[in-house]
Amino acid sequence: MTFMRPLALLTVLVLLFTLTACADEQPASDVPLPEEPPVPADTFAVVDAWAGVASEGGTTAGYFTIENGLARADTLQGVTANGMDRIEMHETYEREDGLRGMRPVEELVAPPGERVRFAPGGLHLMLINMERALAVGDSVEVTLSFAEHGAYPLTLPVRDR
Ligand SMILES: [Cu+2]
Numbered sequence: 736m737t738f739m740r741p742l743a744l745l746t747v748l749v750l751l752f753t754l755t756a757c758a759d760e761q762p763a764s765d766v767p768l769p770e771e772p773p774v775p776a777d778t779f780a781v782v783d784a785w786a787g788v789a790s791e792g793g794t795t796a797g798y799f800t801i802e803n804g805l806a807r808a809d810t811l812q813g814v815t816a817n818g819m820d821r822i823e824m825h826e827t828y829e830r831e832d833g834l835r836g837m838r839p840v841e842e843l844v845a846p847p848g849e850r851v852r853f854a855p856g857g858l859h860l861m862l863i864n865m866e867r868a869l870a871v872g873d874s875v876e877v878t879l880s881f882a883e884h885g886a887y888p889l890t891l892p893v894r895d896r
Pocket residue numbers: 825826837838859860861
């Protein structure tokens with residue numbers, strides 16, 4: 736029955752990999768991805784936009800990454816959208832009791848040559864009291880307001896985390 740051996744070894748390796756992956760898990764916003772490419776020069780863009788699923792009347796979050804490849808900082812001053820009671824910029828923080836809370840952010844600076852990530856566990860958009868349910872395959876239109884770039888329309892495809 737020596738043919739069973741490679742399978743057993745593979746199982747152990749898969750198990751080890753799974754355990755390692757769990758141990759390394761940290762909030763996405765605090766940890767830059769390894770080997771991250773530099774921000775493309777001379778461009779300003781908002782990329783990797785998505786939103787979570789929501790039930791009708793429910794609340795969900797939206798995410799994106801600002802890539803400011805220009806020489807000047809820009810400031811995200813707000814966000815608007817239809818189809819919900821309101822939309823806010825939030826940040827996640829550690830409360831005095833050690834639990835994680837979230838609170839509104841009024842403005843956010845996008846420094847020159849850097850990325851600003853809205854990601855689970857960190858900065859996020861809060862889409863509050865959706866008029867309709869959001870399912871995978873739907874999308875949400877929002878408009879970001881930048882001090883320098885003005886209105887920046889953005890489509891958030893709905894993803895299942
Ligand atoms: Cu929030």
